[in-house]
Amino acid sequence: MKTYKEARGHREDFTVKYRLYSPSEDGRKITFQHLRCDFMYESDDPMKGDLFMIHPEFLDERGEPIEEGVAVPLEGRATMWILNPEMRMSVHGSRARVGVRGHFMEGARKIGDVEIERIVGLHDNAIPRPSA
Template sequence: MWVSYEEIRNHPPDFRVNYRFYLTEEGGRRNLPFQGYRSDFSYEGDDIKETGIYMIHPEFEDELGEVIFEDNIQVPQRGTARMWVLIPEMRSEIHKHRIKIGVKGYFMEGSKKVGEMEVIEIMGLYTNPEEDK
């Protein structure tokens, strides 16, 4: 059973996205991931050789917008997810300035794009911690 990041981190998610995992024939994964999937994130338009990729992990939601707690079934190919910036310092240095509603990005596995997303809601991005305690 999944334990929500909000319970573990003691603050709200940074933002929410609509997402779509690419089909295998589009260069996507062979199988959809499970809750707890730890992909990285890149911004649309970035050259990852210059900017790198970011540790922002998804927490997938069901069709009602609630966190999926079953961690033994694959997540939907499309849906919504809460996004978590894992390095607090990056929140203030980069993501507060770049994440806005409508911004597009990608689920990354190394240098491979396996899905796309669009920011639909800003949650705790501006109020969550900016440094490790």
């Protein structure tokens, strides 16, 4: 499995504590690593397009990425990866802060709750890297 760090060549933007909804809460039946859900800040409205392409990479109890094909626990921690580099500072640089809450989204449907625990590379990742 190639981790997002290996694939993208930089550190995660931030880390979150998450809780995925169970099937009885209208959540997914099962979730695997590299789920391509969207992210929404708690105060935003998905019906107004307030969704962002920020993908999670779920971590095991040691803080390592969970392997492909292994079911992700309903609660845990994940690294978060902003896919649109132009939005790092223009949007997320001021909004993503420790303690900010949000949701994992599939379309307009919430599938989990998150709370930002740590800002990692958000500000450094926004600096353009020289071409090789």
